[in-house]
Amino acid sequence: MPPSISWGLLLLAGLSCLVAGSLAEDAQETEASKHDQEHPASHRIAPNLAELSFSLYRVLAHESNTTNIFSPVSIATALASLSLGTKADTHTQILEGLGFNLTETTEADIHQGFQHLLQTLNRPNHQLQLTTGIGLFIDHNLKLLDKFLEDVKNLYHSEAFSTNFTNTEEAKKQINTYVEKGTQGKIVDLVKDLDRGSVLALVNYIFFKGKWEKPFEVDHTKEEDFHVDQATTVRVPMMNRVGMFDLHYCPTLASWVLQMDYLGDVTAIFIMSMEYVEDTITEKFLDNFLKKDYTGEKAKVHFPKLSISGTIDLKPVLSSLGITKVFNHEAELSGITKDAPLRLSQALHKAVLTIDERGTEAAGATFLEMMPMSLPPEVKFDRPFLVVIYEHSTKSPLFVGKVVNPTQLH
16 A cells, blocks of 8 residues: 555535425424424534535635535535544644534534434435435545444444445446435536545535425416626526515615525525625524514515536635645544545535426425415516525525526536
8 A cells, every 4th residue: 555545535415406394203202302302412513504604605705706506514514524533633623614612512512413413304204305425435455443434324324335446437436326326316427536546535415305385386487587797697487476475675684585495394595685695694694584483575576497506626615714734744534544644635515406496296286375465576586696595403504505697507
């Protein structure tokens, strides 16, 4: 085995087909389980995940004014599971880069929080599809430490696969097949290149598909203008519906804020004023907004039907958060294996987001609601906007992104 070996870490966020979900609850509850539901471990890490979401968003927004989408849950889960095999400054940088104050939050609480988060998100539910997965692809000549394998399996529900990394084409195919299957064919060919000498790949995905609580009518979708910037206008299929919406104008953000629920415990939040939002939105703002009980507003809402994707090289993004040593020859990953020194050679993240009228599973659905007789205001999401897909029971942002051009695939 060569004296220096690079390790490719592949971080994957899967699909959000905007339409859906709530998490099933057991019919029988003990007092202990009720207490766990009131104070679940995942809630202890929820503020950190939310703040990480907006930290990552600001970095990406300032790097490029293009459409992008990512999953904070996916990125954080992959890095937290990786931290189990790190030591010294490499270890500290990862956890502090994720936003944890290690003098206030114990590492046990951090990992228990992620464990509960994954258990909850993967709980079977008939109203939506929401699954996550972590795959460890290990070179057949490399022996991982038992403790690392056990911890990653028990806390992060990972699967381990023996891989021949000397055959890069076969290794890529094995990894990409795992991802494609986990995301039901929505993400293909995630890994296009593997560094020669790679011996270990950690792949994380998240897949979400559901149904709007209040669907749009397909027949009402018409092509309309979307203003990318002052000089650029594109034509997009624009959904529209007259109804009662959780819609209000926020003076602080100087923007319309629209909240649309799925059939259950997931909510989509859309904020239109991009320039101000990118510098000011925080975890506290999101938390305060979600706590408010807005009365429904009668409105005619126009919203673009879209399918976008984003592929991110996380190395520069994570470096801006102070996570640097894991990528260089100072990396301390001896908690993973004693066979050879490792470093992180690749950190890739891909997400796909689809928003349509109702989703394929609700093709015959009809929705009726009572409304006042007055003429409704008309609100058009016809310029760049921020989107947050939020899961209530874990208080977790599943997806965050900005839509600059709905016709743009990044």
